[in-house]
Amino acid sequence: MTTAAAPERSFPPIDKLADLAMVLVIIGGIYMAANLPGSISLVPAIVLLVVAVVVLVVDVVLLARLQDFAWSSFRLVAGWALVAYLVIAGMIGYAFVYDGTRGEGLVVLIGMLAVFAIAVPLLLGFSVARYQPTVRDPEPQPSQ
């Protein structure tokens, strides 16, 4: 095991932006859940969703521009996490649909769940891949 204090490679704030997108839709989700089943103004929820989508798009662009990144590790983790979080988002969406949520409210909720289901796998995949060796930057092997 290496214990030397080698500096970690710096990256754009991809993890922080994914966190931000997730926090925005969680706040929106709490707002929606606190007011269901009554009729409420969707404006706050829509604003939160739009900002979250913008943040997520910026995040994906930053990620796509990364050079010399462990993409295979990212795909492995993000892919399986996407499967898991689609199940979780599906469960939450199912509960809302089952309870009779319809119309614009349902569209906003599904949008929030979609952001959630994309942001979390992106975050998990990046969190692992950032520490994985790449072709140009292989990690040291154990000494013989």
Next chain:
Amino acid sequence: MAQDAAAAIAVTPDTHGGPPPAVRDFQIVPLKGLPIVAAAVIGLVVAIASNNLWALTFFHIVGGGLWTGVDLFVGLVLGPIIGRMSIPARIEFTTKFMPKMVLLMPTLVTMTLASGWQLARHLGNLDPSSPNHAWLVASFVVVGIMATIAIGLLEPANLAVLFELKKPNPNGLRIARLMRIFVYTAGITGILQIATLIIMTRVSSQ
């Protein structure tokens, strides 16, 4: 207390010499556990679809109780113990413990939240005129904070540690830093779970 735990997978060099560390062979996602997860999810869907009060209560109480218990236990009991283990013992423990957490915690959280929502709906607690409504909104906020911490910090740290341990030559400093995040955030969510316990016992008693 958490600082002891934060030293899990310590940064102290291994001065015992001997052969180089072997690449640890373990499954990051324990495949044997997937049928149990699938059974829990199917049971949850059936409970929601049938709107059966017993089934919904079962999933909510069992899931919530285990979620709360695990968070408190890991953050406040297990963490300090890990901090006092020898380095090989910490690595051995981590490679066996963390994969189980990868499956266990998302399953418990999904069970608890989905059944809890349906239960609240079923009992009329989501109605703004219900005396429990304000308490439920407070619980949404607490769960939102816990979800942010767990998904945004705890789970990434958990996965990153497991992948680091799979390397031929793991970075001890990196693992120590990530484990510190894991144990701190587990402790914070454990403390937040106490707020959930207060809210839920209040809701169920009025």
